[in-house]
Amino acid sequence: MGLVFCSCTSKKKYSDYKPTDFYEVQGIIESASPTKDPFDSSVQKDIRFTYFLDRDHPISNTEHDLEMFEAQPGYPLIVLVHKNDETISFYGRVGILDSLNLKEKNFLAERLSE
Numbered sequence: 001m002g003l004v005f006c007s008c009t010s011k012k013k014y015s016d017y018k019p020t021d022f023y024e025v026q027g028i029i030e031s032a033s034p035t036k037d038p039f040d041s042s043v044q045k046d047i048r049f050t051y052f053l054d055r056d057h058p059i060s061n062t063e064h065d066l067e068m069f070e071a072q073p074g075y076p077l078i079v080l081v082h083k084n085d086e087t088i089s090f091y092g093r094v095g096i097l098d099s100l101n102l103k104e105k106n107f108l109a110e111r112l113s114e
Helices: 102-113
Strands: 022-034 044-051 059-067 076-082 089-094
Touching: 022 102, 044 076, 044 089, 059 089
Parallel strands: none
Antiparallel strands: 022 044, 022 076, 044 059, 076 089
């Protein structure tokens, strides 16, 4: 009988954190596609989003199995970013923050006009 070792680490979910660990930034949906599971509902989506739109190199992330009827490429969304690690982020909700700076407004205006 042999020994088997398994390093089973999975990506943390938003629910693994405290809501106070995050702040909101503006983002945009880059892609939204149905999940690979043929038994999922048509509103189940895998999305790719970009945030820190005012930076020279915005950050992108993905989330899987979100129930998002309204998920379409180009839709603005609010991204929840971890206070201590800005690469940890989650979909917050579709919408636009009230406190956009000029560069973010121009980025969104350009994308929304497409």
